[in-house]
Amino acid sequence: MLYLVKMEVNLPYDMPASQADEIKAREKAYSQNLQREGKWQQLHRIVGEYANYSMFDVDSHDELHTILSNLPLFPYMKMQVTALAHHPSSIR
Secondary structure, eight states: OEEEEEEEEOOOTTSOHHHHHHHHHHHHHHHHHHHHHTSEEEEEEOTTSSEEEEEEEOSOHHHHHHHHHTOTTGGGEEEEEEEEOOOTTOOO
Protein backbone atom coordinates (compact mmCIF):
# COMPACT_ATOMS: atom_id res chain seq x y z
CA MET A 1 0.00 0.00 0.00
CA LEU A 2 1.37 3.39 -0.99
CA TYR A 3 1.07 6.50 1.14
CA LEU A 4 2.16 10.09 0.69
CA VAL A 5 2.91 11.71 4.04
CA LYS A 6 3.57 15.39 4.65
CA MET A 7 5.52 15.92 7.87
CA GLU A 8 5.92 19.33 9.48
CA VAL A 9 8.36 19.57 12.39
CA ASN A 10 7.88 22.13 15.18
CA LEU A 11 10.55 21.79 17.85
CA PRO A 12 10.01 23.97 20.93
CA TYR A 13 12.04 27.17 20.62
CA ASP A 14 13.45 26.62 24.11
CA MET A 15 14.59 23.03 23.52
CA PRO A 16 18.33 22.76 24.27
CA ALA A 17 20.38 22.35 21.10
CA SER A 18 22.02 19.18 22.45
CA GLN A 19 18.60 17.57 22.97
CA ALA A 20 17.43 18.59 19.50
CA ASP A 21 20.64 17.24 17.94
CA GLU A 22 20.23 13.90 19.72
CA ILE A 23 16.61 13.51 18.56
CA LYS A 24 17.56 14.44 14.98
CA ALA A 25 20.39 11.89 14.97
CA ARG A 26 18.01 9.12 16.10
CA GLU A 27 15.47 10.26 13.50
CA LYS A 28 18.08 10.08 10.73
CA ALA A 29 19.20 6.58 11.70
CA TYR A 30 15.61 5.33 11.97
CA SER A 31 14.54 6.82 8.64
CA GLN A 32 17.61 5.58 6.79
CA ASN A 33 17.03 2.05 8.08
CA LEU A 34 13.43 2.16 6.80
CA GLN A 35 14.72 3.45 3.45
CA ARG A 36 17.16 0.54 3.20
CA GLU A 37 14.27 -1.87 3.94
CA GLY A 38 12.22 -0.31 1.13
CA LYS A 39 9.41 0.84 3.44
CA TRP A 40 10.32 4.55 3.17
CA GLN A 41 10.70 4.86 -0.60
CA GLN A 42 11.17 8.59 -1.10
CA LEU A 43 12.01 11.57 1.10
CA HIS A 44 11.86 15.13 -0.22
CA ARG A 45 12.48 18.37 1.67
CA ILE A 46 9.97 21.18 1.18
CA VAL A 47 11.95 24.28 0.26
CA GLY A 48 11.83 27.00 2.91
CA GLU A 49 10.12 24.85 5.55
CA TYR A 50 11.15 22.39 8.25
CA ALA A 51 8.96 19.82 6.52
CA ASN A 52 9.05 16.99 4.01
CA TYR A 53 6.99 14.85 1.69
CA SER A 54 7.66 11.14 2.04
CA MET A 55 6.43 8.09 0.15
CA PHE A 56 5.90 4.86 2.08
CA ASP A 57 5.20 1.37 0.73
CA VAL A 58 3.87 -0.76 3.59
CA ASP A 59 1.52 -3.71 4.07
CA SER A 60 -1.22 -1.97 6.07
CA HIS A 61 -2.56 1.18 7.69
CA ASP A 62 -1.46 -0.22 11.02
CA GLU A 63 2.11 -0.74 9.83
CA LEU A 64 2.29 2.87 8.63
CA HIS A 65 0.86 4.09 11.93
CA THR A 66 3.49 2.12 13.85
CA ILE A 67 6.32 3.44 11.66
CA LEU A 68 5.17 7.05 12.00
CA SER A 69 4.46 6.92 15.72
CA ASN A 70 7.94 5.49 16.34
CA LEU A 71 9.67 8.45 14.68
CA PRO A 72 11.80 10.18 17.33
CA LEU A 73 10.43 13.55 16.12
CA PHE A 74 6.81 12.29 16.21
CA PRO A 75 5.85 14.29 19.34
CA TYR A 76 6.88 17.47 17.49
CA MET A 77 5.24 16.73 14.15
CA LYS A 78 2.04 17.53 12.38
CA MET A 79 1.31 14.94 9.67
CA GLN A 80 -1.03 14.65 6.75
CA VAL A 81 -1.40 11.11 5.34
CA THR A 82 -2.82 10.39 1.89
CA ALA A 83 -3.45 6.83 0.70
CA LEU A 84 -2.55 6.36 -2.97
CA ALA A 85 -3.89 4.03 -5.66
CA HIS A 86 -2.50 3.14 -9.06
CA HIS A 87 -3.55 5.57 -11.79
CA PRO A 88 -4.81 3.88 -14.97
CA SER A 89 -2.81 6.26 -17.19
CA SER A 90 0.49 5.53 -15.45
CA ILE A 91 3.05 3.63 -17.52
CA ARG A 92 4.64 2.16 -14.37
